[in-house]
Amino acid sequence: MARWQVARPACRALTAVMMTTVLAVGLVPAAAGELKDLNTSLNWLPQDASFYSAALRGREKFEAIAGSRAWAKLREMPVMEHGLRFYKAKSHVSGTGAARLEEALDNPQSQQALALLADMLSREAFVYGDRQCIDTIELIQQVAGAMRYGPVIVQLTAHAEELDEKELRAALLLGVLSENLDLMKIPGMIAGFKLSKTDEVAEHLSGIAGIAKMLCDANPLMAGRFKRTKIGQHSYLVLSLDGKMIPWDKVPLEKLKELEEKPGELDKLVAKVKELTLVVALGLRDDYLLVGIGPSTDFLARLGSEKVLADLPQIKRLDKFADKRIASIGYMSEEMGRRIGGGKKDIEQLLDAVNELLPLAKLEKDKEAQVRKDAARLVEDLKRLVPEAGAVAAVSLLTDRGIESYAYNWGNQLGLDGSKPLGLLNHLGGRPLLAFVARGKSSPEQYDLLVKWLKVGYGYFEQHAVPKMDSDDRERFEKLAKLAGPLVERLDKTTRQKLIPSTADGQGGLVIDAKLKSKQPVSVLPALDAPMPLPEPALVIGLSDAALFRKALVEYWEILEDAVEVAEEVLPDVPDDFKLPEPEVTKSDAGELFAFVLSPELGVPEFSVDEQIVPNLGIFGKVAVVSASRQHTRRLLQATPLEIGGVLAKTDRPLASASLLDWAALVDAATPWADLATRQIVKKKLGDDKDRLKAITDQVHTVLEVLKVVRTITGEAYFEDGVLVRHTLVEIRDVD
Numbered sequence: 001m002a003r004w005q006v007a008r009p010a011c012r013a014l015t016a017v018m019m020t021t022v023l024a025v026g027l028v029p030a031a032a033g034e035l036k037d038l039n040t041s042l043n044w045l046p047q048d049a050s051f052y053s054a055a056l057r058g059r060e061k062f063e064a065i066a067g068s069r070a071w072a073k074l075r076e077m078p079v080m081e082h083g084l085r086f087y088k089a090k091s092h093v094s095g096t097g098a099a100r101l102e103e104a105l106d107n108p109q110s111q112q113a114l115a116l117l118a119d120m121l122s123r124e125a126f127v128y129g130d131r132q133c134i135d136t137i138e139l140i141q142q143v144a145g146a147m148r149y150g151p152v153i154v155q156l157t158a159h160a161e162e163l164d165e166k167e168l169r170a171a172l173l174l175g176v177l178s179e180n181l182d183l184m185k186i187p188g189m190i191a192g193f194k195l196s197k198t199d200e201v202a203e204h205l206s207g208i209a210g211i212a213k214m215l216c217d218a219n220p221l222m223a224g225r226f227k228r229t230k231i232g233q234h235s236y237l238v239l240s241l242d243g244k245m246i247p248w249d250k251v252p253l254e255k256l257k258e259l260e261e262k263p264g265e266l267d268k269l270v271a272k273v274k275e276l277t278l279v280v281a282l283g284l285r286d287d288y289l290l291v292g293i294g295p296s297t298d299f300l301a302r303l304g305s306e307k308v309l310a311d312l313p314q315i316k317r318l319d320k321f322a323d324k325r326i327a328s329i330g331y332m333s334e335e336m337g338r339r340i341g342g343g344k345k346d347i348e349q350l351l352d353a354v355n356e357l358l359p360l361a362k363l364e365k366d367k368e369a370q371v372r373k374d375a376a377r378l379v380e381d382l383k384r385l386v387p388e389a390g391a392v393a394a395v396s397l398l399t400d401r402g403i404e405s406y407a408y409n410w411g412n413q414l415g416l417d418g419s420k421p422l423g424l425l426n427h428l429g430g431r432p433l434l435a436f437v438a439r440g441k442s443s444p445e446q447y448d449l450l451v452k453w454l455k456v457g458y459g460y461f462e463q464h465a466v467p468k469m470d471s472d473d474r475e476r477f478e479k480l481a482k483l484a485g486p487l488v489e490r491l492d493k494t495t496r497q498k499l500i501p502s503t504a505d506g507q508g509g510l511v512i513d514a515k516l517k518s519k520q521p522v523s524v525l526p527a528l529d530a531p532m533p534l535p536e537p538a539l540v541i542g543l544s545d546a547a548l549f550r551k552a553l554v555e556y557w558e559i560l561e562d563a564v565e566v567a568e569e570v571l572p573d574v575p576d577d578f579k580l581p582e583p584e585v586t587k588s589d590a591g592e593l594f595a596f597v598l599s600p601e602l603g604v605p606e607f608s609v610d611e612q613i614v615p616n617l618g619i620f621g622k623v624a625v626v627s628a629s630r631q632h633t634r635r636l637l638q639a640t641p642l643e644i645g646g647v648l649a650k651t652d653r654p655l656a657s658a659s660l661l662d663w664a665a666l667v668d669a670a671t672p673w674a675d676l677a678t679r680q681i682v683k684k685k686l687g688d689d690k691d692r693l694k695a696i697t698d699q700v701h702t703v704l705e706v707l708k709v710v711r712t713i714t715g716e717a718y719f720e721d722g723v724l725v726r727h728t729l730v731e732i733r734d735v736d
Helices: 002-017 060-067 069-076 076-089 097-106 108-120 132-155 158-162 163-180 199-217 251-257 264-276 313-321 333-343 343-361 365-385 423-427 444-468 472-504 544-569 632-637 663-686 690-707
Strands: 049-056 124-129 189-194 226-231 234-242 275-287 288-294 325-331 392-400 402-409 434-439 507-513 536-542 582-590 591-595 616-620 622-626 657-661 708-719 723-732
Touching: 049 657, 069 076, 069 616, 069 690, 076 097, 076 690, 108 288, 132 163, 132 333, 132 343, 163 264, 163 288, 199 226, 199 234, 199 275, 226 275, 288 690, 313 325, 313 392, 313 402, 333 343, 343 365, 365 444, 423 507, 423 536, 423 622, 423 663, 472 544, 507 632, 544 616, 591 632, 616 632, 622 632, 663 690, 663 708
Parallel strands: none
Antiparallel strands: 049 124, 049 325, 124 189, 189 288, 226 234, 234 275, 275 288, 325 392, 392 402, 402 723, 434 507, 434 657, 507 536, 536 622, 582 591, 591 616, 616 622, 657 708, 708 723
């Protein structure tokens, strides 16, 4: 049993992720006025970090989980007790995995290693990357882009027929690396762990040094590359490597040269790799155990000697939380955010792919030049729609309610409007399972941009595709274009003059609930014994002018009806008697509903749905709702105060966005389905054994109850001095 006590922390750790953490038990707050007073790695890591992430209070989190009633319930489950008995029995059988594990746990060195690991994760564990990591990310993105678009480009050339898949990818990799030699750098990265005791670690490091030196000296290639080195005031074990150590005589360079697109690519790449140096360092810096990699030991020599992260303006924004129970701190530089954001880079890579593929189309020179010009203009237009990334600083806190987080983003939040309260929060039905609401700035210019490029695309279709049609198809297309032209003009006019102005409020939201229940949602499925909750998705739209919005809908419907008539006249496959189903319109104090009943005549005759499921659109006041049931629409149209609480307990303040997840209610909604699945599986495996079914069902319910320790997740986004703040609360409550 004593040995099982040693192994138990590992089992507990497996449950930590599932439970997120029951963190509100017995945690001692820090008393400090700024983050510097907490004496963390922020006090000596350089400011030019590309990223930094630190996890604090690991032991407190672990003890909160291990001491929770939720963990106790899991331990008391018959399946857990059975597993423990099975493990104990196997541990006495020589040669089994359990017996070998027990032997390992009996080893004093193993126990010391486990104790050291626990100590490393108890107070602070961090990872840090210097500015060179940005170039590494850029190189990875370049390689990923080449692997994404390159095969398409190369396979469309005759050269591709000479290469198998491995050779094709090797050629692409060779090409992208040779074009980005300036990005091939070894980044400086450090992982660190704050220890309560360093004497034992120092002894371990001495032992590691002796063994590592003996092994390196025994290998001529590694001789002299491992040594104890003093860097500043601290001693490290340093292993030095370089590109010249690669056995180049065994690398098939001549074969690789056959894959070159340009002569000399491989030689330049090999020369660059030979210049690269890599050091791996392990050592103690005061009460921190550090593991670092970099091009030299310079990145370690800089620690504490330059401006530090704690004084960075973005990190200083977090000083207000220094007297709270900080669980984690994170930072990402502006340049790193731009590199990993991907948006603009992906668009530029797509343009590169177009330019590579274009010669294969064998267009006339003037037409090819026009395509390149239009593609470049399109890329520039699209790039203007992509938000510009900025620096991010974040902190998470342990509170008596759970885990509270703040993330500050200095990026350009294109189109996000946080100047007013989100009125749609009162049109989510009170307490949905999941919802997201945001307000964007009304931008008719984006619609103009869409129309502009639709016209350009249509022009290319007329210029290149229509001439290649046979005479019948061309005649049919010309007739369709002539008849559809006025419809397109009407569509554009309605959108510009009615839809865009009527939705200028800018609010929109997604809502999912599960109050709708049915025994048989669709006829192709067998009927169930009892009504089961079904997901109810809905879109909620804020209106500036409800009457104008209704006029837009009426005009869209008329345009659609006329489009059907055009299709009947031009397209041979459209039945002459095809008619759009007229919506059922109902008016009441709860608003106006336009419902489309899903009758068998609209599709496969044998297919029908529960009569409660009726796609519909409702309008009332300043709100429009699109949902799958009339009941849901009526609930959302009615103004109901939000009941979820958390950071959304008050909604009468300016917000850019808000989100919520009622996790406990979602688990409750899933429980009947879990019970159904359990019954089906048990019946298939064990037959009609009611006692076994009850025992298994009880354990399933225990797991579901434990999952509900996470009650709700609520979030809000707002602007503070021009910086976007995302504030989130994960509410956690131990089981009864």
